[in-house]
Amino acid sequence: MPRVVPSLVLLLILGGGGVLPRNSVAASALPVDFSGVWVPAARSGDALAPDKLHMTDRGKAALAAFDPRHHDSTRFCMPYGTPRNTLSTAPYPLEIVQRPERLTMIFDRLGDVRRVFLDGRARPNPLWPTWLGHSLGHWEGKTLVIETVAMTEESILADDGLPHSAEMQVVERLSLAPRDGAQWLVDEMTITDPALYEVPIKVTQRFRRAEGAEMSDGSVSCLMDQWRQDLERRNQALAGELSAEKKGARP
């Protein structure tokens, strides 16, 4: 850890672009390097099943009022939001890009990019609720502890509409755990939101390393169908324009 500090300070002073101390971002400088492509695993005995949660009346009412046609942001090509992006077990990969001062989680989803600041900064003030929230992290040995706040209540925790308030706090403990000859990333998450849940929710999400895999930008286009229609309409208009030109209908 002490070896990391000088380069961190330097990076802060330079605020980015500048002369790079050799190997300052080498993987060896990180307590643990989570960099790579990860695929979420299924969860057994899901801790997010509503009947296992101790919801307040407000929480129960919000869940009962959930209408996926109108209240699920992903149907509108909006992001999943945090922590739903991290908790979803659908087989979309997650890429982690890690530097000493920042861990970046790029989900193969709807623009879900989580930035976890590790440089000891304070929260911005004021801090408005956003889809991805504001994440600060610190190391406890080989575990990265991430604390996230300011997540908009327009997002939900799971596909079934499990609600949260804008006061929700999410604490994650990220660690590596080899198992069955594969690398696993373990995210032990505690969701605290007393307005909706009398007891904090504890849920563990595991990701399996997709060795040698890389993510492409090919799958991020939620509005692809719409775009194809647009393109078709454009091409027809263009063909009409070209044909009109041939006939001398235009100067």
Added chain:
Amino acid sequence: MTMGALARTTTLLFVLGLQITARGGVAVAATVDLTGVWMPTALGPDGNRNRTWPAKPPLLPAVQVQYDAYRVLADANPEDFDNARSCLPYIMPRPMLVVAQYPLEIVQTDGRVTMIFELHNDVRRIYLDGRTPPAGLRPTWMGYSIGHWDGDALVVRTTSVRDGTIDQPHGPGMVLTERLRLIKDKDANTMLEDEITVDDPATYAEPFTVRNFFRQRPGVEIGEYFCSEDLWQQNLSGNTTKIPWRN
């Protein structure tokens, strides 16, 4: 589009999108760190306006005819002829040539330079681990980018860029070669310069070079930009008439 159809489509794309790549070769260590938040500016280091795309690119005659026809339509209905209208990613090299005030974040790590654009949350992955492009690449919005350090310049070669853009026409064989480097402006402030050479013999009579410039924004955190926010808010307010798949 139903959630099920969406899930099926994206799952299929996911399977196609992941690919295994063999690594090889020896990468030259970086001497410059481009990490940080960068704001585009069309003003060059001398303070003069820089045109990021030529007024008259050297289009081949057959392409010029098509392009002229497109211009007639696009000038009459500018909103109708822009990919961005559909909330889709930009197509290279357009994301690098944006001059509107949407920042670009660069994250430089061992063997990789990652670019995250606030606009559309586009992500460019540039591999610096000495690999060659995988065989059978499917063309994508950002293309496939491989880079190496040439002194203090990051040289990036991008191929396999998908079609679908009309305002910066290109064919499937387009090769973009970028030189990204830190320069000083006339007041000795650091700027990032991206010099892009477009080489596409099926579209252009000769290669040509365009430039864009970026200023450092230390301490800035990238904001959230979600193109379909407007649709979402209309939905929340009960007005679904303008949501394309709700008509």
